[in-house]
Amino acid sequence: MGTIKAGAIAKGTYLLEKNEPFVVNEREFVNPGKGSAFVRLKLKNLRTGAVLKITHKSQDSCEEIDVEEVESQFLYSDGTAYHFMESQTFEQFEVPILAHEDAQYFMLEGESFKITRWNGETLDIRLPPKKDLIVAEAEEAVKGDTVTGASKYVITETGLTVKVPIFIKKGEKIRISVETKEYQERVND
Amino acid sequence: MPQYDWTPIVQRSLLYRSIREYFDKAGFLEVETPLLTHAPIPEAHIELFSSQAITPDGSRKNLYLVPSPEVWMKHLLAQGMPSMYQISRCFRNGEQHDKWHRREFSMLEWYELSSSADSNIARMAELFALLQKKIAPNSPPEEFHILTMEQAFRNYAGFSLEDDLLNAGWNRPSASFTSEAESTKAILSHRLIERALFPGSINERPDDLFHRLFITLVEPHLPFQQPLILKDWPALIPTLARHIPGTPWADRWEMYYQGVEIANCYTEENRLEALTEYWQDQEKIKAGAAVPAASDENWPALIAGNMPPCSGAAVGLDRLLALLRGDKSLRGVDIAPP
Known part of the structure; x- marks a missing residue:
């Protein structure tokens, strides 16, 4: 455990607030007209998934959690927990889905991820900023529909419903932003 | 280039x-x-x-x-x-x-x-x-859109900042940010604690305490749909x-x-x-x-x-x-x- 000046906190920093572990999802500097600099943070509780919005003066000291990262392979999800296997030790462990619900849309069985741990407790699954996924279900585009910007919904292989341009077909690969869960582009392998 | x-x-x-x-x-x-x-x-x-x-x-x-x-x-x-x-x-x-x-x-x-x-x-x-x-x-x-700081506190923080500050002595004609510093600190710290917000360090100045309240309780809710004039700021800010x-x-x-x-x-x-x-x-x-x-x-x-x-x-x-x-x-x- 170390202390960190609030002004140095970045997106992705792990913090201890009120004895609960959090990850910083959003950080915004606020400089009131005539006053000290402040940082407005949006934190996610890594045990419950609950969101906490707090404000600190840039000079405030916060408690930073020193996490450990372990490369692990995603095995499967049983609906309440994700099952992983540590790549080094082959040890299997579970991560409750509750605080990491979105991760289900971006992990395919057999893929490896960095898992962050603190005092033996699994805190977070580090997901990539973007993920390429195959379209599992898509409506056929209506012939003659050439309206620019027309869109439709498709479902990916992981079950994520995404709004995409009309030309995207079933079986194609699309790139999704993990943070916004929005379509970015079609991927041609 | x-x-x-x-x-x-x-x-x-x-x-x-x-x-x-x-x-x-x-x-x-x-x-x-x-x-x-x-x-x-x-x-x-x-x-x-x-x-x-x-x-x-x-x-x-x-x-x-x-x-x-x-x-x-x-x-x-x-x-x-x-x-x-x-x-x-x-x-x-x-x-x-x-x-x-x-x-x-x-x-x-x-x-x-x-x-x-x-x-x-x-x-x-x-x-x-x-x-x-x-x-x-x-x-x-x-x-x-013109809004006073007092209205903003009443609307979004749910209390009268003016009443708090008057209680701290700001109705005295000679009141200033130095003469009322201690009483202002006490009353603003009380508000921060009441709202379960970080009450600042012992040496924190009244303007920092005010900004903690303003930035957390008021500013995120200000009506930004139109250009906004927020007027009459506390004199406790030098x-x-x-x-x-x-x-x-x-x-x-x-x-x-x-x-x-x-x-x-x-x-x-x-x-x-x-x-x-x-x-x-x-x-x-x-x-x-x-x-x-x-x-x-x-x-x-x-x-x-x-x-x-x-x-x-x-x-x-x-x-x-x-x-x-x-x-x-x-x-x-x-x-x-x-």
């Missing part, structure tokens, strides 16, 4: 030309004051850029880039000059470079004689409408705005456009006692600054009694231009992001 987009460069030229036409027509004198100074204004929350002048004999003298043209323009006003305006570069160190902050930026600053912060709201609205028509001719005209005697308020406003602070305005303080109190307080804090600088201790006496009653306003032009263009950050109007 980066390829620069011409559009924002041309738009900036149009913006500045329109500002100059507006103020010239209104009878203001355009002035230009130095960017390098040996005695900048002591502002506790602003870090400076420093440099050194080297004389031919090899001796050195510390110089600083101005964080705003305020000191110089007030010197000119104190010497009897008329209402004036300036478009100036400003330099602020110790700040992050992010969506809406740059270490170097452009500011429009104007001072109008025999005017007040209230009467400058109309001027700001008139200028804004004109500039919006020039830069964003297809945008519909926008009505200004500024060069005039304290309205017998009230906890200073005669100043801040303007927000699309949620971004773009302007502020004061009825300027010109009483010696108040100016001296501000100067000494800020110098005390500045002693711990990363870039220490001397300030001109004669300034309060030079200004008091000489600077006529007036109101001054400052507008961040990079922010204004970006927002009028519909940008979501300053990126689009930067020429060379440092």
Whole structure:
């Protein structure tokens, strides 16, 4: 455990607030007209998934959690927990889905991820900023529909419903932003 | 070589030309004051850029880039000059470079004689409408929304800040941010604890405690659908705005456009006692600054009694231009992001 000046906190920093572990999802500097600099943070509780919005003066000291990262392979999800296997030790462990619900849309069985741990407790699954996924279900585009910007919904292989341009077909690969869960582009392998 | 987009460069030229036409027509004198100074204004929350002048004999003298043209323009006003305006570069160190902050930026600053912060709201609205028509001719005209800090606290924080501050002693005619510091700290800390917010450290100043409340409970809920004037800020924040005697308020406003602070305005303080109190307080804090600088201790006496009653306003032009263009950050109007 170390202390960190609030002004140095970045997106992705792990913090201890009120004895609960959090990850910083959003950080915004606020400089009131005539006053000290402040940082407005949006934190996610890594045990419950609950969101906490707090404000600190840039000079405030916060408690930073020193996490450990372990490369692990995603095995499967049983609906309440994700099952992983540590790549080094082959040890299997579970991560409750509750605080990491979105991760289900971006992990395919057999893929490896960095898992962050603190005092033996699994805190977070580090997901990539973007993920390429195959379209599992898509409506056929209506012939003659050439309206620019027309869109439709498709479902990916992981079950994520995404709004995409009309030309995207079933079986194609699309790139999704993990943070916004929005379509970015079609991927041609 | 980066390829620069011409559009924002041309738009900036149009913006500045329109500002100059507006103020010239209104009878203001355009002035230009130095960017390098040996005695900048002591502002506790602003870090400076420093440099050194080297004389031919090899001796050195510390110089600083101005964080705003305020000191110089007030010197000119104190010497009897008329209402004036300036478009100036400003330099602020110790700040992050992010969506809406740059270490170097452009500011429009104007001072109008025999005017007040209230009467400058109309001027700001008139200028804004004109500039919006020039830069964003297809945008519909926008009505200004005017809100007092007290209304904002009642609406969004659910308590009367005025009652709190009056209880802290701000109804006394001689109340000031130093004389009421302890009672103000006690009452604001109480509010922070009541709201389960971090009550600050033992040595925290009243203005920091106020900003904790404001930034957490009020600012996120302000009505940003229209240009917003938030007026009558607590006099517990040390500024060069005039304290309205017998009230906890200073005669100043801040303007927000699309949620971004773009302007502020004061009825300027010109009483010696108040100016001296501000100067000494800020110098005390500045002693711990990363870039220490001397300030001109004669300034309060030079200004008091000489600077006529007036109101001054400052507008961040990079922010204004970006927002009028519909940008979501300053990126689009930067020429060379440092």
